[in-house]
Each structure stands twice: as C-alpha cells, then as structure tokens.
Amino acid sequence: AGQHTLEWRYSKDTSGSGGEDAAFVDDVRLPLALPTDSTSPARLQLIRTFGGGLAIQVSGQTNQQYVIESSTNLSNWLPLSTNVAVGGVIQFAVPTFGAKPTTFYRAVVR
Numbered sequence: 001a002g003q004h005t006l007e008w009r010y011s012k013d014t015s016g017s018g019g020e021d022a023a024f025v026d027d028v029r030l031p032l033a034l035p036t037d038s039t040s041p042a043r044l045q046l047i048r049t050f051g052g053g054l055a056i057q058v059s060g061q062t063n064q065q066y067v068i069e070s071s072t073n074l075s076n077w078l079p080l081s082t083n084v085a086v087g088g089v090i091q092f093a094v095p096t097f098g099a100k101p102t103t104f105y106r107a108v109v110r
Helices: none
Strands: 043-048 054-059 065-071 079-082 088-094 102-109
Touching: 043 102, 054 065, 065 088, 079 088, 079 102
Parallel strands: none
Antiparallel strands: 043 054, 054 088, 065 079, 065 102
C-alpha cells in the first residue's frame, strides 16, 4: 500500500566507448489491479448523512475497486457506481428513484 518510486540508473564507463552506449529496461511488470483475496469482500452499512439522507458505507480492502449494485428481487442486479476504496472506505448516497417496496444493495469486486 502507499506510494512507491522505482528508479533505474545508467552510468557511463569512461574507459571507452562502443556498441550502443545505452541501457535498456525491458519487460517490467507491475500489478495494475490488486489481487482479490480474503480481505476483498466488502461490509456494507446504512448510515444517515448530515443532510438527513441515507448513504451506504462500504468497508473493504484498501485501494480495491468495488461496484455497488442494487436489486429489488435478489436476481437482477443493476450497477449503480464503481469506486476505489481509498483507505478501505467508499460512501455512496442512496438514490431516491421513487417509492420501491424493498431495495437490496451489494458491493462486488470487478
């Protein structure tokens, strides 16, 4: 976790000159996404915001990307938001699309 700096240095040998007189860095592989592991599953909590609305607070793996989805029947899921859990937390305002009898929410790793 956190910020990292990678550095490559090339120093010319002053004893002579020959060839391409250069250094090449090749086949550097860095993880572009965090691996999904046992800390990836998210915990959701419904909280009241300062303005009186509702929000879902997602607690999960730091810097992991989660998709917040909703469903009214637990079969068909609609993606609502995709966010990275900076510091392991995402807060998402619950939309008010009208009166629905029951709405379920989940956060999944994609």
